[in-house]
Amino acid sequence: MKKLILIGGGGHAKSCIDVIEQEGKFSIVGILDKEELVGEKVLGYEIIGTDDDIKEYVELGWYFLISVGQITSAQLRMKLFKKLKDAGAKIATVVSPRAYISKHAKVGEGTVVMHDALINAGAEVAESCIINTKALIEHDAHIESFCHISTAAVINGGVRVSEGTFFGSNAVSKEYVSTQKNDFIKAGSIYKGER
Ligand code: JB2
Numbered sequence: 029m030k031k032l033i034l035i036g037g038g039g040h041a042k043s044c045i046d047v048i049e050q051e052g053k054f055s056i057v058g059i060l061d062k063e064e065l066v067g068e069k070v071l072g073y074e075i076i077g078t079d080d081d082i083k084e085y086v087e088l089g090w091y092f093l094i095s096v097g098q099i100t101s102a103q104l105r106m107k108l109f110k111k112l113k114d115a116g117a118k119i120a121t122v123v124s125p126r127a128y129i130s131k132h133a134k135v136g137e138g139t140v141v142m143h144d145a146l147i148n149a150g151a152e153v154a155e156s157c158i159i160n161t162k163a164l165i166e167h168d169a170h171i172e173s174f175c176h177i178s179t180a181a182v183i184n185g186g187v188r189v190s191e192g193t194f195f196g197s198n199a200v201s202k203e204y205v206s207t208q209k210n211d212f213i214k215a216g217s218i219y220k221g222e223r
Contacts, residue, residue, distance in 0.1 A: 040097030102192035
């Protein structure tokens with residue numbers, strides 16, 4: 029199995045760990061988090077250092093997954109992705125064996141597709157997105173980079189979710205509408221593309 033380092037050891041990391049374990053492609057060697065948390069464990073995996081150690085693990089040829097989540101803003105995940113790219117890191121893409129991704133869909137580098145998510149034909153998901161548990165991405169939808177499609181959200185056919193958007197749990201979009209860059213769609217809302 030390929031060796032993997034997680035960046036961030038909070039709540040979202042726990043969901044990522046379960047998917048990674050079930051997928052069975054990567055073995056998690058440790059987590060990078062804040063200095064004061066080094067030595068603690070998350071679901072049995074140790075926080076082995078901070079982001080200052082990224083270069084050391086890049087040199088070992090290990091993979092990375094950004095496992096800090098995203099609610100109010102995508103800024104931190106964007107910053108970490110740039111840091112990994114600048115360091116020449118290999119970035120993992122992780123897909124739950126319980127997810128369904130059409131053979132006619134595309135999923136970009138650094139994206140995690142959680143349990144029971146469904147990505148239908150003609151859909152495209154770009155880099156470093158979170159397609160969370162039970163999310164539905166319908167045909168021909170485009171999810172741009174650094175979006176979080178939360179648990180049980182429904183992105184209907186032909187929708188464009190623009191870069192950095194947070195699309196809340198159980199929110200539903202009308203078909204063929206677009207969000208704005210860095211948009212925030214409230215949990216449980218119906219998004220009609222108007223403000
Ligand atoms: O710059 C950083 C950094 N900033 C915060 N680098 C690294 N390596 N780690 C960082 N962190 C760490 O991310 C924090 O110290 C903490 O351990 C973790 C964030 O954990 P938290 O549980 O606060 O949030 P989360 O982002 O994992 O989860 C949120 O988003 C998910 C999508 C939660 O609200 C979840 O409920 C939600 N499912």
